[in-house]
Structure formats: C-alpha cells, structure tokens
Amino acid sequence: MLAELINPYYLQVASFVLINIILGISIYITLSTGQLSLASAGFMGIGAYTSALLTLNFDLPIIVGVLAGTLMAGLFGVIIGIPTLRLKGVYLAIVTLGFGEVIRVIFVNWESLTKGAVGLSGIPHMGREILKTLKGFGFDPQVLGLQNNQFIFMTIFLLLLFITIGIIQFFRRQNSSRVGRAFAAIKLDEQAAESMGINITYYKVLAFAQGALVAGFAGTLFAHVLAYISPADFAYHRAVEILIFAVFGGSEVIWGPVFGALFLTVMPEVLRFISEYRYMIYGLVIIIMMAVRPQGLIDVNIINWIKTKVGKRGQKHGTSNTKNL
Amino acid sequence: MRKQFKKIIQLTTLSSLLVLTACGGNEPAGDQDAQTEGGAVKADIGVVSYISGPGAAYGEAITNGLKLAQEEINSNGEVEINLVVEDSAGKQDQALTAAQKLMxxxxxxxxxxxxxxTEMNVVGPEADINGVPIMGTSTTAEGIPQIGEYVFRNSLPEALAIPAAIDKAMEKYDAKKVAILYGNDDVFTKSGFDTMKAAAEEKGLEILTIETFQKGQSDYNAQLTKIKGLNPDLILASALYNEGAVIMGQARKMGIDVPFVGGNGFNSPEVINIAGDAANGLIVATPWYGEKDDQKVQDFVTKYEEEYGKKPDQFAAQAYDALYIMAEALKNAGEADRDAVRDALAEIQGxxxxxxxxxxxxxxxxxxxPTVLVIEGGAFKVFE
Structure with missing residues (x-):
C-alpha cells in the first residue's frame, strides 16, 4: 500500500515545489524591508557552485558543502548589501539584476574551475548518498517494502519538507520579533523608522544577507537534487521566476510566496496533458492575476478570513496569533 | 507556541498532500498492455521533448520524425509502439519530472x-538507476552514453563529426594554420569547441588564435579583423547557425575568403537563407543528407513533406531512425521488458x-x- 503510493514522480515534483518555496521565501525577506532585489538567482548560483565544487573536488560530505555554499552566498549578500543600500526601488532592482548576470558570466568564463557553459555533472546526489550511507550500516529499503528509488525520493522529500517547515517557522517567529517589527517599519517609511531609533543600515543589510543566505541554501539543495548545474540555470530567467512566486502569491505575508511557488510549480505538471499549450495557460493565469489582484493572491485579509473560518481554536487561547503572520 | 507549530505542520502536510493528489489521476497502466499478443510486440515508448519555449522547433521536428516512424512501424505489424510524449520546455528540472512521470x-x-x-545529463543517471533504456536523438556533447549502461544515442557526436570535416578540408586545401572562433556561453558551442581544439591539435594543425563571442552578439569585426591579420588557411567556427551565418557574412565582406569548418549547430539550411552567397565555403559533417540518392531517404523526404509541409532536417531524420532502432530492439527482444530491450539495443549492429x-x-x-557537406552556389553538396 505504502509502496504503491510513493511514486518518485510525485515526490520529484514535490521536491522542486519545496526548493521553489525556499527561493520564494528568500525574495520575501528582502521585500519585507521594502527592497526589491533580483539577485536571488545569483546567490542561488553561488551556493550551488560552491557546494558542488567542494563535494566534487574535495570529496567533502554533502552537508559540509551545503553549509559552505549557504555561508558563501550569505557573505556575498553582506558584501553586495552594504554598497547597494544607497539605492532604492527600481535602481536597486537594476543593480541586483546586474549582479546576477555578473555572477553568471563569471561561471561561464572561469573555465578552469567551473568548466564554463558545459556545466558541472556528476555532483553527489543527496538521496543516493544517504542511501549509500545507510546501506553501509546494513539498512535495506526493502525492510520498509520500498524500492531503492522510492526510498531515495522519499528521503529527499522528507528532508526538504522538514527544512522548509523549519525555515517558514523561523521567519514567522522573526516577523513577530523586534527584527520583524523593524523590517515592517522600514518598509512603511524609512525616515520615520530612522527617527524612531531603528538602525536602518543594520536591518537592511540583515534582510539582504538573510535573503542571500536562504537563496544560496536553496541553490545548494538544487545542485544536490539535480546532480547537474550549468550557468544557464542561474540566468535572469530564474530571478524573474522567483520574483513571480512572490508577485503571484503576494508578498505581504510569508504564505504568499509559499503559495505562489506551490501553485506555479505544480500547475505546469498538472497541465501536462495539453503539452505544448501549458505555458500559454501559465502566462494567462499570471496576466489575469495582475489585472484582478495586483497585490498577489494571498494578503493579510485573506489570512484573517481563513482564520475566522478555520481557526477559532487558536484565538481562544493565544493572544499573539492574529498579528504574527 | 506548541499549538502554533502544530498548525504549521498540519498546513504543510496538507499542502504537500494536495501536491500529491493534484499530480495524481493517472493509473499505472503499462504492465497489462506491455505484453506479447499474437506475434506483435506491444510497447509504450516515452518521449521527452523540447516542445514549448525558444527551442521548440527542435522538439517539433523530433516528434514529427517519431510520429512518422511510428505510423510505418505499426502498419508493418511486427511491433506495435505507443508513443507517450512529454514536454521538457528545455529545462533540466522539467525534463527530469517528465522522465520520472514516464518511468x-x-x-x-x-x-x-x-x-x-544538458537535460540528458540530469535525466540519464536517473534512467540508468531505474533500469530504463534511454536513447538521445539530438544529444551530441561528450560523455552522454558514458553516463551508464542504459544510456544510448543515435545522434552523431561532435567527436565524430568535427574531425571528419577537418580531415576532408585539410586534404583538399592543404591547410596548416587555423583560427578558431566559438561561442563560449552556450553548452553546445563550447563543447563543440573543445572537440575542435583537440582535433586540431591531434592533426598537428597550428592554432593561430582562439577567439570567443557571446550568444546574440551582432558585431564580430573585432574578432574577424584579428583573424584576417593572421592569415589562416581555415577557420574553425563552433557556432549555432544564427550567429554563424552573421559571422560568415561579415567575414566575406571583410575579404576573408578561406573556408569555414562548422560543428553540428552550424549545419542548417538557414545559414544559406541568412548569409546568402557569403555562406559558400562552409564545410560541415552531418549524418543526414536529404539529397542522397537512396530510395529510403527519398521516400522519407516525400512523406515528411506531405505530412508536415516542410523538408525534414537532421533532427527529424535522427528521431525517425531512432524509433526504427527501438522497434528493431523490441522485435529482437521479443517482449516489452526493459532489461531485454536494453540488451537488444546494445547488440544492434549494421x-x-x-x-x-x-x-x-x-x-x-x-x-x-558521417557525410561531409559543403555549401556551394547556395546549396549543400557532398564535399569531395
């Protein structure tokens, strides 16, 4: 029964959904201070390449690669964040888009390290490595009645699910903390926030670095789930795709980009039966959305409405529940 | 706090369940109809193809070639093939999910x-682990069949095509010195360049210069001026046809009249349409030559033109042959079993x-x- 339900295809799609959710969150964080950054694809690339190169060339365990890749992206976030802070709105968007392109061009031209446009193949695959390790301890997926590949995708999915839940929970908590309040204040009015004693430089760099860290993290996961990366994966198309998650789902609450990533990743799969027309529908849905709900599908009002319909229980007990989204 | 966390877990599991059910609906159906019935071997063959997005023309040619072959094979009666076509949109992650769905x-x-x-680099290892034979019809880069035992291809790799073209050109023009020009931000042209450079070195050609350009560039005068000054006997250009044609046009205007040797991506009738007379002197090696004096080839060209209203290109031809090879393997295997088909594929000779x-x-x-062709007087001709 269990074995039949676990179809690697569904799990594969679900894994991409989860990675895209993490990417959506990365852009949500920078947006929550009112900064529009299109560098997420670049940070994703830095994370992916760092982790892939470390695990390929030095035989390091994946977890070390993932951590190093994430930190490297975060470091770049701080370095890029400090000078670009002087810019606002569309100018920031242009600079960050440029940064992403610079990163891609570096990957293309640094051939001795990155193999240029051909890309890196044979990157250790997360699920296969886990299975190999477990087999070393004498574990066999047959015990659970699962095939090898079912087990591989199952572990990837569960791992990503826990990671994603952890990240969502972290940023929900952060939103109702001092940091989150400061972000919201900066988003509403920078001058007012500064006059209230908020160190806007610090908080803006923090948001930028957090976004970079999360995007880099998603990049490392992407590399170890796909086992092959090339510079074209991190071109501006990717940046726009990530932005659309937040624009479509809404960027006011964290559930917006989460929903956007979920919906926009699953839709092309569900529409597979109309093959070449499916991306037309994708475009159409986005146009309709922009015309009807420019603020994105999910905003505070929707969340509150869902709460009154579903979550009476939380309101009776908690006090903070309505505000912390 | 705990409650809140519980809620999040509930929500996430709910949404992930939603994902799973949303993707559902298709019952696995392969096993029953993948059986031998009265001689004809019935099999489902999956196709992952680039049918939406900027490179959709490739996918269209490939699926057209496959469909034509499918009709013929099925009417023959020995093998009955059912094609299941999935779109990859030219993206690795989409190609992987499409392949997962098929498998x-x-x-x-x-x-x-x-x-x-690039898609094969992601899909190949997965198919190999699952033990599903997979055959590329347009994947020409290095190292594709080396991914695993279950990975095949019938597309002429650059490693065969480019040296063949260089050999013929060297013979005819007694070339000693070459200049290389390539697009460095594209997988296809970059891996073509690697092959070119290796081939030129192996054949003892003197490489005067290596120049690069980027996708979508429109002015190549800087690179070409330098090449002209060095006075090479041949120019090796790893370019896709749209940039390649422009390069040839500008080179001829500048007075560079030495022959060009191109890779697989340069091999398209479009070069003649774009560059006109300037395209004369382009040498390419190709598996496919539509003017060939062979009954099979001419039949295929007429049928294809009738059906789809245009001449088949090499992608259609390679796909067409690929399905025939697959049918041959199925016939030899005698059953639609993945391992049996793999073994039968590996044994295909001649x-x-x-x-x-x-x-x-x-x-x-x-x-x-491969057949080596040259553009002369505005048409591809066999290069002697």
Whole structure:
C-alpha cells in the first residue's frame, strides 16, 4: 500500500515545489524591508557552485558543502548589501539584476574551475548518498517494502519538507520579533523608522544577507537534487521566476510566496496533458492575476478570513496569533 | 507556541498532500498492455521533448520524425509502439519530472529523448538507476552514453563529426594554420569547441588564435579583423547557425575568403537563407543528407513533406531512425521488458536506416560514417 503510493514522480515534483518555496521565501525577506532585489538567482548560483565544487573536488560530505555554499552566498549578500543600500526601488532592482548576470558570466568564463557553459555533472546526489550511507550500516529499503528509488525520493522529500517547515517557522517567529517589527517599519517609511531609533543600515543589510543566505541554501539543495548545474540555470530567467512566486502569491505575508511557488510549480505538471499549450495557460493565469489582484493572491485579509473560518481554536487561547503572520 | 507549530505542520502536510493528489489521476497502466499478443510486440515508448519555449522547433521536428516512424512501424505489424510524449520546455528540472512521470506513472519500456545534452545529463543517471533504456536523438556533447549502461544515442557526436570535416578540408586545401572562433556561453558551442581544439591539435594543425563571442552578439569585426591579420588557411567556427551565418557574412565582406569548418549547430539550411552567397565555403559533417540518392531517404523526404509541409532536417531524420532502432530492439527482444530491450539495443549492429549504416559501440555511442557537406552556389553538396 505504502509502496504503491510513493511514486518518485510525485515526490520529484514535490521536491522542486519545496526548493521553489525556499527561493520564494528568500525574495520575501528582502521585500519585507521594502527592497526589491533580483539577485536571488545569483546567490542561488553561488551556493550551488560552491557546494558542488567542494563535494566534487574535495570529496567533502554533502552537508559540509551545503553549509559552505549557504555561508558563501550569505557573505556575498553582506558584501553586495552594504554598497547597494544607497539605492532604492527600481535602481536597486537594476543593480541586483546586474549582479546576477555578473555572477553568471563569471561561471561561464572561469573555465578552469567551473568548466564554463558545459556545466558541472556528476555532483553527489543527496538521496543516493544517504542511501549509500545507510546501506553501509546494513539498512535495506526493502525492510520498509520500498524500492531503492522510492526510498531515495522519499528521503529527499522528507528532508526538504522538514527544512522548509523549519525555515517558514523561523521567519514567522522573526516577523513577530523586534527584527520583524523593524523590517515592517522600514518598509512603511524609512525616515520615520530612522527617527524612531531603528538602525536602518543594520536591518537592511540583515534582510539582504538573510535573503542571500536562504537563496544560496536553496541553490545548494538544487545542485544536490539535480546532480547537474550549468550557468544557464542561474540566468535572469530564474530571478524573474522567483520574483513571480512572490508577485503571484503576494508578498505581504510569508504564505504568499509559499503559495505562489506551490501553485506555479505544480500547475505546469498538472497541465501536462495539453503539452505544448501549458505555458500559454501559465502566462494567462499570471496576466489575469495582475489585472484582478495586483497585490498577489494571498494578503493579510485573506489570512484573517481563513482564520475566522478555520481557526477559532487558536484565538481562544493565544493572544499573539492574529498579528504574527 | 506548541499549538502554533502544530498548525504549521498540519498546513504543510496538507499542502504537500494536495501536491500529491493534484499530480495524481493517472493509473499505472503499462504492465497489462506491455505484453506479447499474437506475434506483435506491444510497447509504450516515452518521449521527452523540447516542445514549448525558444527551442521548440527542435522538439517539433523530433516528434514529427517519431510520429512518422511510428505510423510505418505499426502498419508493418511486427511491433506495435505507443508513443507517450512529454514536454521538457528545455529545462533540466522539467525534463527530469517528465522522465520520472514516464518511468514511474506511465511505466514505459524505454525513453527517447530528451532533446538537449544538458537535460540528458540530469535525466540519464536517473534512467540508468531505474533500469530504463534511454536513447538521445539530438544529444551530441561528450560523455552522454558514458553516463551508464542504459544510456544510448543515435545522434552523431561532435567527436565524430568535427574531425571528419577537418580531415576532408585539410586534404583538399592543404591547410596548416587555423583560427578558431566559438561561442563560449552556450553548452553546445563550447563543447563543440573543445572537440575542435583537440582535433586540431591531434592533426598537428597550428592554432593561430582562439577567439570567443557571446550568444546574440551582432558585431564580430573585432574578432574577424584579428583573424584576417593572421592569415589562416581555415577557420574553425563552433557556432549555432544564427550567429554563424552573421559571422560568415561579415567575414566575406571583410575579404576573408578561406573556408569555414562548422560543428553540428552550424549545419542548417538557414545559414544559406541568412548569409546568402557569403555562406559558400562552409564545410560541415552531418549524418543526414536529404539529397542522397537512396530510395529510403527519398521516400522519407516525400512523406515528411506531405505530412508536415516542410523538408525534414537532421533532427527529424535522427528521431525517425531512432524509433526504427527501438522497434528493431523490441522485435529482437521479443517482449516489452526493459532489461531485454536494453540488451537488444546494445547488440544492434549494421542497422540500415535513412542515415546510413549504424551501430552502437560497447558504450552505447554511435559508430557510423558521417557525410561531409559543403555549401556551394547556395546549396549543400557532398564535399569531395
């Protein structure tokens, strides 16, 4: 029964959904201070390449690669964040888009390290490595009645699910903390926030670095789930795709980009039966959305409405529940 | 706090369940109809193809070629093939999910595709682990069949095509010095360049200069001026046809009249349409020559033109042959079993298709004689 339900295809799609959710969150964080950054694809690339190169060339365990890749992206976030802070709105968007392109061009031209446009193949695959390790301890997926590949995708999915839940929970908590309040204040009015004693430089760099860290993290996961990366994966198309998650789902609450990533990743799969027309529908849905709900599908009002319909229980007990989204 | 956390878990599991059910609906159906019935071997063959997005023309040619072959094979009666076509949109992650769907939900016997070498780099290892034979019809980069035992291709790799073209050109023009020009931000042209450079070095050609350009560039005067000053006997250009044609146009205007040797991506009738007379002197090696004096080839060209209203290109031809090779393997295997089909595929030797005589080597790579063509007087001709 269990074995039949676990179809690697569904799990594969679900894994991409989860990675895209993490990417959506990365852009949500920078947006929550009112900064529009299109560098997420670049940070994703830095994370992916760092982790892939470390695990390929030095035989390091994946977890070390993932951590190093994430930190490297975060470091770049701080370095890029400090000078670009002087810019606002569309100018920031242009600079960050440029940064992403610079990163891609570096990957293309640094051939001795990155193999240029051909890309890196044979990157250790997360699920296969886990299975190999477990087999070393004498574990066999047959015990659970699962095939090898079912087990591989199952572990990837569960791992990503826990990671994603952890990240969502972290940023929900952060939103109702001092940091989150400061972000919201900066988003509403920078001058007012500064006059209230908020160190806007610090908080803006923090948001930028957090976004970079999360995007880099998603990049490392992407590399170890796909086992092959090339510079074209991190071109501006990717940046726009990530932005659309937040624009479509809404960027006011964290559930917006989460929903956007979920919906926009699953839709092309569900529409597979109309093959070449499916991306037309994708475009159409986005146009309709922009015309009807420019603020994105999910905003505070929707969340509150869902709460009154579903979550009476939380309101009776908690006090903070309505505000912390 | 705990409650809140519980709620989040509930929500996430709910949403992930939603994902799972949303993707559902297709019952695995492969096993029952993948059986032998009264002689004809019935099999589902999955196709992963690039049919939406900027490179959709490739996918269209490939699926057209496959469909034409399918009709003929099925009317022959020995093998009955059912094609299940999935779109990859030219993206690795889409290609991977499409292949997963074919392997796990549709239970196909074998897969043809995906279109791009980058996609094959992702899909190949997965198919190999699952034990599903997979055959690329347009993946020409290095190292594709070496991914695993179950990975094959029938597309002429650059490693065969480019040296063949260089050899012929060297013979005819007594070339000693070459200049190389390539697009460095594209997988296809970059790996073509690697092959070119290796081939030139191996044949003892003196490489005067190596120049690069980027996708979509429109002015190549800087690179060409430098090349002109060095006075090479040949120019090796690893470019896709749209940039390549512009390069040839500008080179001829500048007075560079030495022949060009191109890779697989340069090999398209479009070069003549774009560059006109300037395209004369382009030498390419190709598995496919539509003017060939062979009944099979001419039949295919007429049928294809009738059906789709245009001349078949090499992608259509390679796909057409690929399905015939697959059918041959199915017939020899006698059943739609993945392992049996793999073994039968590996044993294919001396298969006679529209591309000529074709065999797999022990790695699943192509063994065949490419035809070297040259553009003369505004048309592709066999290069003697």
């Amino acid at each position: 796990n939900s549709e239970n196909v016997t074998a897969i043809i595709g995906p279109t791009l070498s 298969f006679n298709g529209i591309l000529g005589e074709f065999s797999f080597d022990e790695e699943g790579d192509v063994v065949m004689e």
